[in-house]
Amino acid sequence: MERLHRAATERSPHLDFDFPNRCLRIEGESYPEDAAAFYGPVLKALETFLCSPDPLPPESPLVLDLRLSYFNSSSAKALMNIFQMLELAASRGLSTRINWHYHPEDDAMLEFGEDFREDFRFADFHLCEVETDLAG
Amino acid sequence: MTPDLQPPEDEPEFSLYAQERAVIRQAEEMLEKLDDVTRGVRQLAQAYRNGYRETMRLVRISDRMQLDLHDANRTLSLQACELTSLNETLLQEIERREHLERELRRIASIDELTGLHTRRHVLELGEHEYRRLARHQRELAILLIDLDHFKRINDTHGHAAGDEVLRHVGSLFRASLREGDIAGRFGGEEFLAILPETDLPAARQIAERLRNCLEQSVIVWRDIRIRLTLSIGIATTVVDEPIERTIARADQALYVAKRTGRNRVQVELADAEGADDWEG
Numbered sequence: 001m002e003r004l005h006r007a008a009t010e011r012s013p014h015l016d017f018d019f020p021n022r023c024l025r026i027e028g029e030s031y032p033e034d035a036a037a038f039y040g041p042v043l044k045a046l047e048t049f050l051c052s053p054d055p056l057p058p059e060s061p062l063v064l065d066l067r068l069s070y071f072n073s074s075s076a077k078a079l080m081n082i083f084q085m086l087e088l089a090a091s092r093g094l095s096t097r098i099n100w101h102y103h104p105e106d107d108a109m110l111e112f113g114e115d116f117r118e119d120f121r122f123a124d125f126h127l128c129e130v131e132t133d134l135a136g
Numbered sequence: 137m138t139p140d141l142q143p144p145e146d147e148p149e150f151s152l153y154a155q156e157r158a159v160i161r162q163a164e165e166m167l168e169k170l171d172d173v174t175r176g177v178r179q180l181a182q183a184y185r186n187g188y189r190e191t192m193r194l195v196r197i198s199d200r201m202q203l204d205l206h207d208a209n210r211t212l213s214l215q216a217c218e219l220t221s222l223n224e225t226l227l228q229e230i231e232r233r234e235h236l237e238r239e240l241r242r243i244a245s246i247d248e249l250t251g252l253h254t255r256r257h258v259l260e261l262g263e264h265e266y267r268r269l270a271r272h273q274r275e276l277a278i279l280l281i282d283l284d285h286f287k288r289i290n291d292t293h294g295h296a297a298g299d300e301v302l303r304h305v306g307s308l309f310r311a312s313l314r315e316g317d318i319a320g321r322f323g324g325e326e327f328l329a330i331l332p333e334t335d336l337p338a339a340r341q342i343a344e345r346l347r348n349c350l351e352q353s354v355i356v357w358r359d360i361r362i363r364l365t366l367s368i369g370i371a372t373t374v375v376d377e378p379i380e381r382t383i384a385r386a387d388q389a390l391y392v393a394k395r396t397g398r399n400r401v402q403v404e405l406a407d408a409e410g411a412d413d414w415e416g
Contacts, residue, residue: 072201073194073197073198076193076194076197077190077194080190080193080194084186108200108201108204111200112197112200115193115196115197116193119189
């Protein structure tokens with residue numbers, strides 16, 4: 001499964017889905033003009049990865065690091081789709097961890113993380129406070 | 137569903153209970169189908185529930201973002217208000233400074249007591265006038281005027297009386313000189329008049345008129361009638377000579393006027409005499 005990489009643009013986040021190492025990462029601001037065009041291929045790739053018979057030995061968990069300073073409603077919908085897929089995979093036995101990073105002064109991001117966390121029963125959803133600002 | 141209550145044709149032997157068995161079988165089949173429908177409805181409900189939860193979450197997120205946006209807007213409005221008021225203050229300050237600058241310029245250029253130009257300003261104006269006329273090869277006359285025995289007025293009646301005399305002389309000059317002539321207070325009781333495009337005879341006439349005006353006038357100060365005279369030295373510009381030189385020649389003429397009795401108009405002499413000290 002190939003690594004999926006998108007450099008950040010003004011309206012879309014930096015996205016790095018390193019499937020071989022089970023490290024997924026989304027950082028920055030997300031309000032793409034066409035959210036389906038941006039997240040569609042990402043969701044498809046993730047689905048393909050999760051449905052592939054036995055991607056890796058099970059000892060290394062799948063980790064998704066999210067560090068967003070802003071996202072619009074369409075991006076929120078895409079995130080929820082990703083969360084759903086990960087939760088489903090976790091319910092089937094894949095060790096899954098989601099790190100929701102937020103700046104200590106960003107109450108909204110903390111609240112969104114707390115909101116999202118409620119839906120997870122099988123995957124680990126962690127709220128991580130990070131002091132440093134996002135570059136760029 | 138059409139109930140088929142006939143026994144199956146491939147039934148090997150007749151049974152008394154074929155009819156009942158068929159009814160039971162069909163009832164069981166219907167139950168199975170009902171289970172399928174129930175499962176389908178459950179899935180549908182679950183899907184709706186998921187969708188409902190997602191929608192709720194999206195609305196919560198949107199509300200939260202709108203709140204932030206609203207706050208940001210309010211902050212911006214407040215900042216805009218502050219900027220406007222700051223701008224107004226700044227404009228007022230600029231106006232105040234401009235007014236102050238005008239006032240300073242006026243103070244620097246107009247002598248408060250006499251209403252005539254200050255020494256510095258009359259020299260500036262004279263320099264300007266001199267250069268303008270030199271371009272057209274025209275003359276300029278300078279009157280250097282000194283009040284006779286002014287010190288006695290101060291000594292006898294006090295400085296307030298002296299000030300009143302200076303005020304009177306100032307208004308007399310402003311009234312007697314022509315439009316375009318420039319008059320300034322040059323020192324304590326010394327005055328300078330610059331007369332553009334004026335030759336010596338015309339300058340002398342004007343000077344005589346000034347002298348006569350003051351001689352004829354009576355200055356009343358607190359019921360005291362003060363009379364005084366003045367002396368005038370006249371010089372005209374020479375091509376390529378700095379205006380200070382012309383003023384110096386007028387000063388020499390004034391000295392002669394003082395020395396030869398005061399209350400006189402003296403035109404510059406062809407060859408300047410030495411300048412001894414004289415009492416004003």
